[in-house]
Amino acid sequence: MTAPAAQAPAGGQVRRPDPPPIHREPRRRRPSGEPPPLPRHLNASGKWWLALSGVVVVTWGVVLLTGSTAFVDLVDTRVLQAIASVRSPGLTDVAEVAGVLGTSRAIHLLWLANLVVLAVFRRWRHLFVWIGVGLLVVNTAATLAATLQRPRPYEVEILGPWSGFSMPSVPMTVLATFLVSTLYSLVPAGRLRDVGKWVVWGLLLVTAASRLYLAQDHPTDVLAGVVLGVAAPLAAFRLLTPNEVYPVVYRRGSPAHLDVSGARGEAIVRALQDQLGLLATSVEPFGLAGSGGSTPLRITVKAADAAEQEESCVFGKLYAATHVRSDRWFKLGRTLLYGRLEDEKPYHSVRRLVQYEDYVLRLLSDAGLPVPHPLGIVEITPEREYLLVAEFLQGAREIGDPEVVVDDALIDQGLAVVRRMWEIGMAHRDIKPANVMVRDGTLFLIDSAFAEVRPSPWRQAVDLANMLLVLALRTDARTVYERARLQFSDEELAEAFAATRGLTMPSQLRRMLRAQGRDLHRDFLELLPYRLPPVRIQRWTWRRAGLCLVTALALVLTVAIGIDLLGSPL
Known part of the structure; x- marks a missing residue:
């Protein structure tokens, strides 16, 4: 059955050639259990790190339940005493410099630098994952340290500053988290990221060696902190920002x-x-x-x-x-x-x-x-x-292309499209030059993502005004207006421009109007025999007021958490 064509002059009849x-x-039906064409997955390294973090958690539980902390403390102390036996003034100066990344100021600067870079490049998903992982790991490490309440190393002189309990090492946990997050959010996948992994390992080893030399942490504190700090961001970024979907470019x-x-x-x-x-x-x-x-x-x-x-x-x-x-x-x-x-x-x-x-x-x-x-x-x-x-x-061009000839027949086709959508009770809602294509004198309307079934008269009027503006980009307002009066009444045309203003025009249409330096909207208004009062768009409702209040509270809470995090000692 063939659908009826739009009622329009001969030049505006819709012609729909068959596709090639x-x-x-x-x-082929994909059998049950077979992965999809692009499955989500976690690489082997991510699974190993998650397994290691699980081992660390189980070990903590076993040690606490069996009361075997004395053995772990003894082993850690003997290792630190062996390291302390080779101390010298020169090595101490080097260790203090090498451990600068583990200081509170350096970690806070790393945090802020990443936030700024990700915001500048508008990599919002990576930014939100970065913030979420950072808050989760920092609070988890602090909670575990307060729960386990392991004291700092004893029977060996502590040379560097420290605060709080030691298991896991909060500075090493946070540093590992931030370095891995930086690697997966700022460094493109491939050779650069492979090199970056070795750089991260080098920085962690240098910082860990410094803290052990200065006796700020036990060896198991550092090990547990690094495992937790690497596993959490690695799993988060690979699952939430897979490179196949969200590449770093x-x-x-x-x-x-x-x-x-x-x-x-x-x-x-x-x-x-x-x-x-x-x-x-x-x-x-x-x-x-x-x-x-x-x-x-x-x-x-x-x-x-x-x-x-x-x-x-x-x-x-x-x-x-x-x-x-x-x-x-x-x-x-x-x-x-x-x-x-x-x-x-x-x-x-x-x-x-x-x-x-x-x-x-x-x-x-x-x-x-x-x-x-x-x-x-x-x-x-x-x-x-x-x-x-x-x-x-194939071969179609945007109606705004200089090579497209916009004549009366093409104008009639565009107006017939709007009239036909009115007849079937639909609105396109995104009529702009990029969505109006022309091929061999035939006009096509594409991109129906925002189309609406049974729209309000306001939506339909906006479609008409935007189509008139698009057609006038390559001609003039008077020509398009005269052709429009053959298919629409003066009241319908007046309603269209009463409902249309900057907000209802697609951004591309607004840019092209500004680039031409013509106020086509005003030109059409001057051609109308009379004007209707502008249709009111902005509306305050209880829902809008509530959303504004909730958004403001969320912003205040986020800023407060950020300030608290930046001011918290590590």
């Missing part, structure tokens, strides 16, 4: 754009073949400048005709759990600043986000709208990464 034929292989670009090379790229190719039967030969980013909430991809696949020389392409949008979290923070910020706009509820999972966009894309396609043909959903990592696959508009 694509070769399909039999799909210093190139420019949006944090929403994930790296699709290496293991992730191979997983995408394998998943496409197993789940959709598509034989992909390459996966590469595409159109990153116009996307801030996903990773758009151009995927080259085998054509339907094996003898055909030209390769076919499909379009993919890679979504990860990080995009869902970013969407939550974005919508929370909008609620605090402007109140809760329509349909601003965040998604609870990346699976639901992809399912919704695929559903909306199929609705638009079934209604005869010029959108890419949906091809399906691919699971990369369960509940963490999914790929939405659709037709790739």
